[in-house]
Each structure stands twice: as structure tokens, then as C-alpha cells.
Amino acid sequence: MNIVVLVKQVPDSGLERQLTEDLTVDRDGSNNVIGELDEHAIEAALQLQADHGGEVTILTVGPDSATETIRKSLAMGADKAVHVEDERIAGSCAMSTSKVLAAALKKLEWDLVISGAESTDSGMGVMPYLLAAHTGAAAATGARKIDKTDEGLTIEHQTDNGYQVLKTSTPAIVSVWDTINTPRYPSLKGIMAAKRKPLESWDLDDIEVDASEVGTDAATTAVVSATKRPPREAGKVVTDEGEGGKDLADFLASEKFI
Amino acid sequence: MAEVFVYVDSAGKLAAEMLTMARPLGEVSAVIVSEPGDSAEAVAQAAEYGASKVYLAEVAGVGDYFMVPKADVVTELFKEHAPSAVLLPSTSEGKAVAAYLAVSTGNGLLTDVSALDAEGQATQEIFAGASVSTSKVTKGVPIVTVKANSLAAEPSSSTPEQVAVEASISESAKKVAVVEKVEEPKGDRPDLTEAGVVVSGGRGVGSAEQFKLIEDVADALGGAVGASRAATDAGYYPHKFQVGQTGTTVSPQLYVAAGISGAIQHRAGMQTSRTIVAVNKDADAPIFSLADYGVVGDLFKVLPQLLENVEARK
Numbered sequence: 405m406n407i408v409v410l411v412k413q414v415p416d417s418g419l420e421r422q423l424t425e426d427l428t429v430d431r432d433g434s435n436n437v438i439g440e441l442d443e444h445a446i447e448a449a450l451q452l453q454a455d456h457g458g459e460v461t462i463l464t465v466g467p468d469s470a471t472e473t474i475r476k477s478l479a480m481g482a483d484k485a486v487h488v489e490d491e492r493i494a495g496s497c498a499m500s501t502s503k504v505l506a507a508a509l510k511k512l513e514w515d516l517v518i519s520g521a522e523s524t525d526s527g528m529g530v531m532p533y534l535l536a537a538h539t540g541a542a543a544a545t546g547a548r549k550i551d552k553t554d555e556g557l558t559i560e561h562q563t564d565n566g567y568q569v570l571k572t573s574t575p576a577i578v579s580v581w582d583t584i585n586t587p588r589y590p591s592l593k594g595i596m597a598a599k600r601k602p603l604e605s606w607d608l609d610d611i612e613v614d615a616s617e618v619g620t621d622a623a624t625t626a627v628v629s630a631t632k633r634p635p636r637e638a639g640k641v642v643t644d645e646g647e648g649g650k651d652l653a654d655f656l657a658s659e660k661f662i
Numbered sequence: 663m664a665e666v667f668v669y670v671d672s673a674g675k676l677a678a679e680m681l682t683m684a685r686p687l688g689e690v691s692a693v694i695v696s697e698p699g700d701s702a703e704a705v706a707q708a709a710e711y712g713a714s715k716v717y718l719a720e721v722a723g724v725g726d727y728f729m730v731p732k733a734d735v736v737t738e739l740f741k742e743h744a745p746s747a748v749l750l751p752s753t754s755e756g757k758a759v760a761a762y763l764a765v766s767t768g769n770g771l772l773t774d775v776s777a778l779d780a781e782g783q784a785t786q787e788i789f790a791g792a793s794v795s796t797s798k799v800t801k802g803v804p805i806v807t808v809k810a811n812s813l814a815a816e817p818s819s820s821t822p823e824q825v826a827v828e829a830s831i832s833e834s835a836k837k838v839a840v841v842e843k844v845e846e847p848k849g850d851r852p853d854l855t856e857a858g859v860v861v862s863g864g865r866g867v868g869s870a871e872q873f874k875l876i877e878d879v880a881d882a883l884g885g886a887v888g889a890s891r892a893a894t895d896a897g898y899y900p901h902k903f904q905v906g907q908t909g910t911t912v913s914p915q916l917y918v919a920a921g922i923s924g925a926i927q928h929r930a931g932m933q934t935s936r937t938i939v940a941v942n943k944d945a946d947a948p949i950f951s952l953a954d955y956g957v958v959g960d961l962f963k964v965l966p967q968l969l970e971n972v973e974a975r976k
């Protein structure tokens with residue numbers, strides 16, 4: 405079973421993040437990482453590969469700097485990577501991004517595409533459906549488990565109060581939550597091997613997407629303004645010297661919670 | 663007046679909020695797609711919150727296939743009635759329907775919106791609530807998914823015209839079959855997203871057994887129990903109670919964080935709570951920077967004493 409994993413480079417969600425003056429993500433100032441849920445997608449692909457064989461390919465649409473996160477994905481154990489990189493893509497909306505990803509997927513051989521349930525920067529949580537609409541593949545989202553069976557795939561879709569068991573055939577596009585696994589750390593050997601793994605760079609012409617379909621001008625949505633929220637003001641902090649619970653009760657009573 | 667669609671996946675607080683948000687934008691049409699006989703609550707809620715119309719598609723077998731049959735019904739209705747905006751819940755179903763609808767009708771999509779004005783300008787909280795942005799759809803009509811707890815729902819009763827929608831499930835909508843639905847029992851406490859008080863425990867609680875203390879505090883304050891991801895990952899408490907970026911977003915009147923450090927991904931799910939209280943033995947824990955009241959101390963000393971004092975006041 406050949407698997408393509410969608411990996412988005414995002415600013416580290418553990419650090420401060422912001423938009424730049426042109427209202428796009430500040431990707432220079434921040435520490436860029438693999439989308440945190442995408443790491444779980446890579447792990448899920450590698451586990452399926454270990455049991456069922458086939459190739460794992462990383463697919464990223466993003467600026468030059470994304471090469472770094474692609475190398476890390478390869479270091480985790482993926483076989484090869486495709487980096488779609490073209491200045492004309494900058495400023496694309498989700499719809500345009502999905503057209504680019506779909507066009508790249510068309511040139512790759514795959515039975516299964518695995519993505520994060522949502523990216524950790526814009527977090528729309530819609531990419532699998534957008535891609536399903538373009539490619540005609542089946543889509544299942546929010547998986548906490550993916551099993552390959554003789555008939556196809558069995559997936560546990562996590563819900564607010566439990567889960568649903570889904571069955572589908574391939575080709576399929578499945579997104580995963582962090583509950584599915586614990587991603588491995590790249591080993592030193594993996595890091596060394598990654599340097600020699602094939603990494604192709606494609607532009608819009610390679611995937612036959614017209615420039616008029618992507619970028620700021622084609623965007624179906626636009627950010628009008630963005631402001632940083634003022635930090636919450638810290639309140640009173642007391643140290644427990646035997647009366648901490650009572651002090652807290654007094655505070656809650658003064659606020660009419662008890 | 664323009665017609666605005668509100669897609670209701672299930673009756674409840676978020677549906678009431680969406681219907682309230684849509685009223686200033688035009689004549690509200692609730693769109694409900696369900697198995698036959700499963701729609702009564704949603705229809706009643708549409709009337710309670712001022713819908714002018716209810717499009718009701720009762721389709722046998724619609725729940726046996728994942729998402730697409732519902733998206734197809736909404737897409738057909740959209741093509742027929744050309745609404746000026748579509749509001750959907752920011753749930754996995756709402757986002758699925760929104761995404762298919764956006765692609766098949768060529769309209770722009772905005773997700774996790776907390777406010778929407780008559781010009782279609784939407785407010786989104788980005789980067790885990792660190793910034794607030796306004797965005798708009800620049801191609802076609804806005805297709806918008808609404809984040810829970812963004813506004814106070816206000817009833818406005820109406821007698822909506824009910825339109826029965828005929829629909830069937832196409833072969834191409836049957837690619838993903840739902841073969842089993844497992845729902846875990848709900849218990850007596852209020853729902854995490856709807857509770858006025860949420861008491862959450864983190865890794866500092868130390869074990870599943872010791873989470874009983876968090877439950878006791880929640881019960882004493884009439885609240886729901888939440889947990890950090892470190893606590894759910896360690897198996898102290900079920901995953902569905904996780905608060906944060908990849909869990910539930912809560913915005914209660916009172917949020918109590920016990921044994922939680924306050925990582926940015928946790929804060930993303932609770933920092934809009936009205937009053938925040940923290941108990942942590944580390945005076946430098948980041949959670950204190952957003953707490954209205956913090957106690958530096960051992961939660962196993964502070965919380966039992968809190969309980970005694972709450973009981974004494976009752």
C-alpha cells in the first residue's frame with residue numbers, strides 16, 4: 405500500500421506566533437516545525453508500512469524554508485518527498501491550496517493519503533474533504549485508529565462522546581488526531597539516511613496548475629485585519645501556608661461562586 | 663430580505679447560538695438533514711430561535727454513510743435557493759458539509775468564526791486566541807463555520823414554514839460506511855462546553871484514583887470536570903474531557919486549573935473563561951500569569967481544605 409503523508413510547515417505552537425504586516429503568517433521570526441498533528445500522520449503511515457509494505461511519500465506545499473521540516477519527516481523514516489514550491493502560491497486560501505495538493509497527488513501513486521486532523525497554525529480542519537472533492541477519493545477524518553483489512557480500511561473516527569467505526573475502500577484520504585499514536589523521534593541513523601533520500605521540488609508548471617488559480621488574487625477569502633489580544637492581567641497569587649484552601653474559598657465566595 | 667441558511671447538525675447550545683448569530687443577517691432558514699423521525703428537537707429549536715423557514719430532509723440511511731449524503735442535500739438546497747450566507751457548526755460534521763459545499767459551489771470558506779456582520783465580515787481567533795483577525799469571503803457568498811460559546815443565544819419565537827425536502831443517497835456518497843457508533847455514558851455532571859464552572863486537573867493530580875478529588879471539587883461547585891492532555895495521555899481521565907487546542911474549548915464563568923502548568927495549547931481551550939483560578943505548587947508555572955486568583959501550594963492540601971470550607975458555607 406503506497407501512502408502519501410501531507411505535511412505542513414507551521415510556526416511552533418509552543419512559542420509566540422503572529423501575522424506580519426501583509427497579514428500572512430510570520431514564518432521568518434518563528435521557529436518552524438512540522439505541523440504537530442502531521443507528525444502523528446507520519447507515524448501512522450510508517451506503522452502501516454511496517455505491516456503492509458509499500459512506499460511512504462511526504463508531500464508539502466510551502467516556501468523554501470519548508471525543506472527543513474521535510475528533511476525531518478524523511479529522518480523519521482519516510483522514503484521520499486515532494487516539495488511543491490512556487491512564489492505564485494503565496495497567499496493562497498484553503499481552496500487554492502487544495503487545488504495545488506490535488507494536482508500534485510494526481511502525479512503520485514497512492515492508495516492512502518494521511519493528513520493531520522487540522523494544521524496547528526490555521527487549523528481549519530477541512531483539507532481531507534476539499535481533496536476528496538477534487539480527487540474523487542473517499543474521505544474520513546479525525547481518526548484515532550486506522551487498520552488495513554483485505555476489503556480496504558477500517559477507521560475509528562473520534563467523536564465528542566465516543567467514536568464511530570468506518571469502513572471504506574481505497575483510494576482514501578484520512579486525517580488523524582494525536583490519540584492515534586506517539587510519533588517516533590528521528591534516530592541519528594535516520595537523520596543521516598534522510599540526507600540521501602529523494603526530495604523533488606515541483607513548481608506550478610510541473611503539476612499543471614494555472615497561476616490564475618492560486619495566490620492572493622485567486623483567494624476566495626482575505627484577512628482584513630489582525631490584532632494581538634492584550635495579555636490577560638494576572639490577578640492575586642497567594643502562597644499556601646496552611647490557609648490556602650480557606651483563602652481560595654473566601655475568593656470564590658466574594659465572586660459569588662459559593 | 664436575503665435568505666440565510668443555518669445548518670443544524672444537532673439541537674443544542676451551538677445551534678441556538680448560530681440561529682441567534684444569523685438573525686441580523688437576513689431571513690433565517692434552518693436546514694436539517696436526519697434519519698426519519700430524528701429531527702423533532704432541532705425543528706422545535708429552529709422555531710424557538712426565530713427561523714422563518716425549516717428545510718427538513720428526512721432521509722432513510724443518511725446516518726449509515728460518513729458525511730457526504732448530508733453535504734449533497736445541503737448543496738442541492740443551496741443551488742435551488744441561492745442563500746446569501748451559510749452558517750454551519752464548527753463540528754466535524756459541520757466542517758465536512760461546509761468543505762464539500764464550498765468546493766461544489768465555488769464559494770469561499772471561513773472556519774471557527776466567532777462573529778459575523780451584515781457585510782459578511784467575520785471575526786476569528788487565531789493562534790490559540792493570541793490574536794483576533796477579521797476576514798471576509800471575496801469570491802461568492804460566505805460559507806462560515808461557527809465556533810461554540812461565541813455569543814449568548816437569545817430566543818425569539820417564530821412559526822417557521824416547514825418545507826419537506828425529498829432526497830436520496832447517490833452511489834458516490836456511499837464510499838465510507840458507518841458500521842458502528844459507540845457512545846460513552848454521559849453521567850450526571852453538566853456538559854463540558856455548556857457548564858458554568860469547569861474544574862480541571864493536570865499531571866500534578868498524579869493518578870486516576872486521585873482524580874476523585876477533582877470530581878469532588880467540581881461537584882461541590884456544581885461544575886464539569888476537565889483535564890489537561892498530560893492527564894488524559896497518562897490515563898488519569900478519559901480523553902473526551904481534554905481541554906485545549908486539540909480538545910474542547912471552554913469558556914465558563916469559573917475555570918479552576920489544579921496541577922496544570924498552563925502550556926499554550928491548554929490555554930487555547932480556556933483562556934476566555936471569565937474567572938480563572940489556579941492551584942499549583944510551582945510559583946513560576948505559566949498558568950499564574952492568567953489566573954485571577956492563584957494559590958501556590960500542594961493541591962492535595964489546598965483542595966481538601968477548599969472542600970471543607972465550601973461545605974461549611976452551605
Ligand SMILES: Cc1cc2nc3c(=O)[nH]c(=O)nc-3n(C[C@H](O)[C@H](O)[C@H](O)COP(=O)(O)OP(=O)(O)OC[C@H]3O[C@@H](n4cnc5c(N)ncnc54)[C@H](O)[C@@H]3O)c2cc1C
Pocket residue numbers: 410411412413428429439441442445463464465466496497498499501518519520521522523524525526527528529530531532624625771772773788789797
Ligand atoms: C491564521 C490563518 C487563518 C486562515 N483562515 C483561512 C480561512 O478562514 N479560509 C481559507 O480559505 N483560508 C484560510 N487560511 C489559509 C489556509 O491556512 C491555507 O490555505 C492552508 O494551507 C489550508 O488550511 P489549513 O492548514 O487550516 O487546513 P487544515 O484542513 O487544518 O489542514 C489539515 C491537514 O492538511 C494538510 N495540509 C494543509 N495544508 C497543507 C500544505 N500547505 N501542505 C501540505 N499539507 C497541508 C496537513 O496534513 C494538515 O494537518 C488561513 C491562514 C492562516 C494563517
Ligand SMILES: Cc1cc2nc3c(=O)[nH]c(=O)nc-3n(C[C@H](O)[C@H](O)[C@H](O)COP(=O)(O)OP(=O)(O)OC[C@H]3O[C@@H](n4cnc5c(N)ncnc54)[C@H](O)[C@@H]3O)c2cc1C
Pocket residue numbers: 440441524863864865866867889890891892893904905906907908909910920921922923924925926927928931941942943944947959960961962
Ligand atoms: C499539537 C499539540 C496539541 C496539544 N493539545 C493540548 C490540549 O488540547 N490540551 C492540553 O492540555 N495540552 C495540549 N498539549 C500538551 C501541552 O503542550 C502540555 O504538554 C500539557 O498541557 C501539559 O499538561 P499539564 O499542565 O497537566 O502537565 P505539566 O506541564 O507536566 O504540568 C503539571 C503541573 O502540575 C504541578 N504539580 C505537580 N504536582 C502538584 C501538586 N501536588 N500540587 C499542585 N501542583 C502540582 C506542576 O508544578 C506542574 O506545573 C498539546 C501539545 C501539542 C504539541
